[in-house]
Amino acid sequence: MLKILVEGGVITLKSSKLVPLECVVVSGPEGTSSATKPIIEERVKVAINPEYSEQTVMIGSTLTEEGRNKLCGLLQRNLDIFAWKPADMTGVPRHITEHRLNVREGCSPVRQKKRGQAADRNQAIQEEVGKLVEAGIMKEVHYHDWLSNPVMVKKHDDSWRMCVDFKDLNKACPKDGYPLPEID
Structure with missing residues (x-):
């Protein structure tokens, strides 16, 4: 589950590995017991920044086209929260990120x-x-x-x-x- 704060509230993205498994069980036997085989969800590589094609994310292939478009739009609107290289992680005030070890x-x-x-x-x-x-x-x-x-x-x-x-x-x-x- 992933919760993202947006204007007007919080979006919650939920995913379950059980959904594809349930679909296989409902579809019935096909010669072998496919329900006992581990289901591997395929992922699609998507470039979310048009200026930098190497900045990609992996999205589950079980999403509908509309769902994929909405998710990509959300990610594109929030590109500033991603750190693609170490230099992207600077600028956070020390009082937020600095900690001391309890030795x-x-x-x-x-x-x-x-x-x-x-x-x-x-x-x-x-x-x-x-x-x-x-x-x-x-x-x-x-x-x-x-x-x-x-x-x-x-x-x-x-x-x-x-x-x-x-x-x-x-x-x-x-x-x-x-x-x-x-x-x-």
């Missing part, structure tokens, strides 16, 4: 030893950090308290995603008293 008293900062990376991973790290520095999201700090290594994860398109190894920082923070019972 337990008495825990001393941990500076992880630098881990070497393969050449292709190191190149991806340099590019990602360069983008974040250029956008003003990151800055160089010479005297840091905590230091964590980057961890590179291969994406499905063979590019790299940069993550950070926060295991030492996580150990210094208190556990959540009310963890989510099931993440699903």
Whole structure:
């Protein structure tokens, strides 16, 4: 479910994987028990910004043509809320986005030893950090308290995603008293 604030109220978009499953069950058997097979909803790639054809979103193919047009119109009217690159995320006041970590008293900062990376991973790290520095999201700090290594994860398109190894920082923070019972 997705709720979007618009003039005059809130629009709620609801979707269910059960609807296609119910349609298959109602249509009856066709030689095999298709109701037990997982239903994979196809998605359609739609360019929502006419000036930048690479800015696309995936929309479920179960939408009607009218529904797809309405959704694309809503997305086009609200293009300013999307961040297509790191530079698009700047300009939010610090009092809205800045937070402090709840590190337990008495825990001393941990500076992880630098881990070497393969050449292709190191190149991806340099590019990602360069983008974040250029956008003003990151800055160089010479005297840091905590230091964590980057961890590179291969994406499905063979590019790299940069993550950070926060295991030492996580150990210094208190556990959540009310963890989510099931993440699903």
